[in-house]
Amino acid sequence: MKSTVFRILGLALFLGCAVYGAPTHNSVRDTTDNPPLRGSEDLLGYSSSNKLSEHSTEEVKYTLVTGQKEDADIGTYLDFETADNPQPIRGDMGGTDAGPRNYNYDRINSDKLAPPGSDKGQTINAQWPMGLSRNKLGMDSAGWARQENTVVMPDATKMAGVDMRLEAGAYRELHWHVASEWSLVLNGSCRIQAINENGETFVDDLTEGDVWFFPPGVPHSIQALDPGVEFLLVFDDGSFSEDNTFLASQVFAHNPRSVLSKNLDLPLSAFDNIPSDELYIFPGTPAPKDIEEQNVTTAAGVVPLNESYSYHFSEQPAHEVAGGSVKIVDPATFPIAANFAAAVVTVKPGGMREIHWHPSSDEWTFFIRGKGRATLFEAPSTATTFDYRPGDVGYFPQSHSHYVENTGDEDLVFVEVLQAEAFTDIALGQWIGSTPKQIVADTLKLPESALAELKSEKQYIVAGSKETGAEER
Ligand SMILES: *[C@@H]1O[C@H](CO)[C@@H](O)[C@H](O)[C@H]1NC(C)=O
Ligand SMILES: *[C@@H]1O[C@H](CO)[C@@H](O)[C@H](O)[C@H]1NC(C)=O
Numbered sequence: 001m002k003s004t005v006f007r008i009l010g011l012a013l014f015l016g017c018a019v020y021g022a023p024t025h026n027s028v029r030d031t032t033d034n035p036p037l038r039g040s041e042d043l044l045g046y047s048s049s050n051k052l053s054e055h056s057t058e059e060v061k062y063t064l065v066t067g068q069k070e071d072a073d074i075g076t077y078l079d080f081e082t083a084d085n086p087q088p089i090r091g092d093m094g095g096t097d098a099g100p101r102n103y104n105y106d107r108i109n110s111d112k113l114a115p116p117g118s119d120k121g122q123t124i125n126a127q128w129p130m131g132l133s134r135n136k137l138g139m140d141s142a143g144w145a146r147q148e149n150t151v152v153m154p155d156a157t158k159m160a161g162v163d164m165r166l167e168a169g170a171y172r173e174l175h176w177h178v179a180s181e182w183s184l185v186l187n188g189s190c191r192i193q194a195i196n197e198n199g200e201t202f203v204d205d206l207t208e209g210d211v212w213f214f215p216p217g218v219p220h221s222i223q224a225l226d227p228g229v230e231f232l233l234v235f236d237d238g239s240f241s242e243d244n245t246f247l248a249s250q251v252f253a254h255n256p257r258s259v260l261s262k263n264l265d266l267p268l269s270a271f272d273n274i275p276s277d278e279l280y281i282f283p284g285t286p287a288p289k290d291i292e293e294q295n296v297t298t299a300a301g302v303v304p305l306n307e308s309y310s311y312h313f314s315e316q317p318a319h320e321v322a323g324g325s326v327k328i329v330d331p332a333t334f335p336i337a338a339n340f341a342a343a344v345v346t347v348k349p350g351g352m353r354e355i356h357w358h359p360s361s362d363e364w365t366f367f368i369r370g371k372g373r374a375t376l377f378e379a380p381s382t383a384t385t386f387d388y389r390p391g392d393v394g395y396f397p398q399s400h401s402h403y404v405e406n407t408g409d410e411d412l413v414f415v416e417v418l419q420a421e422a423f424t425d426i427a428l429g430q431w432i433g434s435t436p437k438q439i440v441a442d443t444l445k446l447p448e449s450a451l452a453e454l455k456s457e458k459q460y461i462v463a464g465s466k467e468t469g470a471e472e473r
């Protein structure tokens with residue numbers, strides 16, 4: 001008992017000393033053998049008794065994966081997923097890492113741990129995994145939403161995105177926002193409804209693969225139908241936040257009830273049960289099967305077809321190319337979304353979305369399925385290769401070249417979203433293939449045999465094999 005009291009006293013004195021001044025040789029000692037928080041001045045330089053570590057990194061045990069011994073400039077994708085101890089080695093570049101470190105990051109980001117020799121310097125960060133975003137959980141198990149914006153990707157200034165899921169019957173609360181909202185349904189189906197400034201109304205049912213668009217200020221809601229729904233939202237403002245939308249619950253909670261009563265010509269008591277806080281994502285009464293029951297019209301009628309807020313993109317067949325398929329939706333077919341142009345791209349295993357850039361817009365990309373990698377090249381000589389998984393956001397600034405290579409064994413599916421009146425790109429292959437051969441030969445020193453093989457048509461997606469990069473001929 002006595003010793004405990006002394007110990008507490010000693011600790012208090014010791015802590016007081018640590019807090020109020022640097023300990024000296026005469027510091028009050030703990031009554032135990034516990035050393036003080038700081039060492040002594042004797043540890044400053046010129047040590048006479050250097051105790052060198054006997055550990056050696058040469059003992060690190062590892063096995064190199066396929067391609068890891070190749071010249072670093074070849075830069076084949078290194079599959080570290082099943083590597084016990086992936087190492088930062090490419091050809092004769094790099095060295096071992098004994099750890100400890102988080103091997104989970106290294107196994108799925110081999111192009112970060114052992115970058116191709118062609119990577120150089122520091123580009124912007126062109127990747128955000130939604131798995132690192134804090135999920136906003138809806139009430140009563142109704143769903144969730146997680147977002148990417150400039151808080152986490154400071155250079156992705158033109159667009160931000162949200163991945164949201166609503167369980168069967170759940171709502172994304174009635175709301176509007178300052179930005180435009182473009183959406184791709186990723187799974188399941190939902191009913192959307194809105195009203196525009198002319199008093200024209202809109203209601204429609206959408207399913208996996210369909211898109212919708214709501215202009216700034218147009219109030220709308222989303223309700224999951226029977227199977228529930230997951231959708232991707234893209235906003236034309238990189239700093240957009242789902243936390244800052246104008247919600248029906250909040251606009252009612254933050255106006256005087258006397259004003260609400262006067263405005264809607266209702267007794268004050270009508271507002272006794274309005275929500276005191278946001279609902280955001282919450283369970284609802286299932287939507288009636290017959291959409292006509294929810295087709296509310298005003299004297300202005302319905303939103304005209306050429307200004308429809310939905311486009312049944314799921315029913316558009318994909319355009320097939322050698323390495324996969326592409327589908328484009330832009331204002332040419334979906335006019336209300338006047339600043340959104342998008343392509344849903346499917347790349348077969350071994351295939352690659354060819355090296356290209358978008359002359360009129362930054363690109364915001366969302367990876368839906370499969371595995372891929374991309375190299376962002378920034379003038380004059382900076383490049384970073386990123387490895388992407390489902391749920392990852394990619395971002396490629398205007399006119400910055402990039403490709404997306406399928407690095408897995410299944411189809412890679414992603415959506416490229418632009419802020420543009422039309423979906424356009426310039427392809428490296430077509431550029432070089434349609435430039436006079438003499439100019440190409442003088443500049444790039446390609447052999448005569450290679451010049452003859454160059455293609456003057458845009459490929460969108462090229463075929464290939466995982467191992468060699470190019471398909472065997
Ligand atoms: C939709 O979700 C279901 C249930 O999780 C899943 O089986 C199905 O593969 C998903 N469809 C797509 C296109 O992701
Ligand atoms: C809603 O009713 C209008 C006629 O009032 C009709 O033109 C429109 O197609 C209906 N919408 C739906 C989704 O059925």
Ligand SMILES: *[C@@H]1O[C@H](CO)[C@@H](O)[C@H](O)[C@H]1NC(C)=O
Nearest residue numbers: 304305306307335336337338
């Ligand atoms: C739809 O058509 C009307 C009438 O022709 C036109 O005024 C309007 O600009 C069109 N809307 C869009 C988005 O093209």
